[in-house]
Amino acid sequence: MANPHAPAGRRPRSHPQARRPGRPGGPIPPLDPEVTLGGYLAKHERAPAFGGSDGQAYSVAIWVDEEPDERGRFGASLLFVRWSPEGDHPVGHAESEPLAWGRTPAEAEERVKALSLYDVKAALDAAIAARPGEW
Secondary structure: OOOOOOOOOOOOOOOHHHHOOOOOOOOOOOOOHHHEHHHHHHHHOOOOEEEOOOOOEEEEEEEEOOOOOOOOOEEEEEEEEEEOOOOOOEEEEEEOOOOEEEOOHHHHHHHHHOOEHHHHHHHHHHHHHHOOOOO
């Protein structure tokens, strides 16, 4: 296919990345820290806020089990605080299922902090959908 942006009379060049063969199964590059839950918390020193699928405002906190499960792992979940329409007080909450595990509470917390903010938003919408009944 001809490149419409190539200079006249010259062979079109492809982008250097396009010439490299893919490496299936290679390592996934790390996310930019700012798009992870932990990176956001470190940079802004406050909880990120999201608009839920129900149109309400939520902030997020990390919850780590106080005791390990039967396999000796600590689970880390997200706690989503729903705010009043005025934004001045909480009116409820939703919780995710455990999203990360670790041999210690600190390890579980670090692993959940590695989630992208897109994954956190998806967990919020799943938690809202799983809530029974009205607030």
